Amino acid sequence: MHVAVSFNGKLPLVGLNDKGQKTFFDATMDFTAPARYASPMDTVLEALGACSMMDSIAILKKMRKELTSFEADIVAERAEEHPKVFTAIHIRYRLTSPDCTLVELQKATGLSMEKYCSVAAMLRASGCAVTWSSEII
Numbered sequence: 633m634h635v636a637v638s639f640n641g642k643l644p645l646v647g648l649n650d651k652g653q654k655t656f657f658d659a660t661m662d663f664t665a666p667a668r669y670a671s672p673m674d675t676v677l678e679a680l681g682a683c684s685m686m687d688s689i690a691i692l693k694k695m696r697k698e699l700t701s702f703e704a705d706i707v708a709e710r711a712e713e714h715p716k717v718f719t720a721i722h723i724r725y726r727l728t729s730p731d732c733t734l735v736e737l738q739k740a741t742g743l744s745m746e747k748y749c750s751v752a753a754m755l756r757a758s759g760c761a762v763t764w765s766s767e768i769i
Contacts, residue, residue, distance in 0.1 A: 644669045673718075676751075677706050681723065683751040684764075687744035688725070688737075695736055700728040718755060723764040737766045 634650045647655035658669035681704040709720040725741050745752050
């Protein structure tokens with residue numbers, strides 16, 4: 633993998649991966665206008681949700697489950713001192729499906745979070761407590 637991030641005199645920063653896809657990063661630095669794009673720490677949380685959801689979707693599809701909608705609501709706590717790393721993260725998965733049970737959803741999300749999700753593994757290795765819950769809506 634290879635990415636580059638560039639600054640052209642003003643925000644946002646632009647990330648470019650080796651597939652040619654761009655990601656924009658922003659922050660409120662002068663406090664006169666809100667940031668237009670996600671901060672780097674926001675994108676870490678989004679990456680965690682996306683990584684674990686992709687795993688869970690693949691697992692549920694292998695179980696031949698029909699997914700109507702699937703969401704992950706992620707809440708994080710950060711250290712008070714710099715570097716303000718994540719110290720605790722909780723993901724609440726919500727699935728709408730005509731044929732998936734809560735037990736099946738819990739199996740899929742558990743496999744993702746405990747075995748397959750690389751982002752969750754990196755966060756746990758940093759000392760962050762990562763927890764999750766699942767519900768059928």
